[in-house]
Amino acid sequence: MQFIPRHLKGLLAGGLLACATQVTAQAPQGNQLPVREVTLDNGMRFLVLPQDGAPTVAFVTQYAVGGANEHLGSTGIAHLLEHLLFKGTTSIGTRDHTAEVDWFRHMDQVHDSLLVARVKEGSNPVAIVGMESRIRALEDSAR
Incomplete structure (x- = not known):
């Protein structure tokens, strides 16, 4: 007794083979952006990408705090950041x-x-x- 029709066996085998194949993305060649990394004395790090054109600035702010970034002895940094950002200082x-x-x-x-x-x-x-x-x-x- 046959449960899978013969023509579907080929499709199934091809699908399994495609799932098992590893595909990697390739980086574009030659078009590297002129990103500059600047680190201040206090440890704040900036990635700068100058672009000619309108005199505007766009930025994204990221803080390396929270459970994934904290370790024994440095917990509570996310809570301190929350106070500084949302409650202010004197x-x-x-x-x-x-x-x-x-x-x-x-x-x-x-x-x-x-x-x-x-x-x-x-x-x-x-x-x-x-x-x-x-x-x-x-x-x-x-x-």
Whole structure:
């Protein structure tokens, strides 16, 4: 008894052979881009590709941080980068750092009270809604 028709056996064999064949891409010959690598004293590395034409700049920023790049003794770098990029410092990303610190401290206190109220047995649902509303109001006023 024959399960695979004879004409399909040839196609199947050819398909298996094609799957087993290794194909490699070839680099284009002669058209190498004039990319220059510049490394600053602080370790920041730039790949520069000058192009004639309009005086514009385009760039991609990549940070070698996170689980794939960290090793024992250097963990937390991604978290530090997150703070620097999205929360700023005392002089970058702020209009009035002293006032903002006071707002953040107050928001943290209300948020901590909300977390305690959520896990506490017999907590008042009306108080929880009030704290959530207060947090939203504080966030809106901080903008």
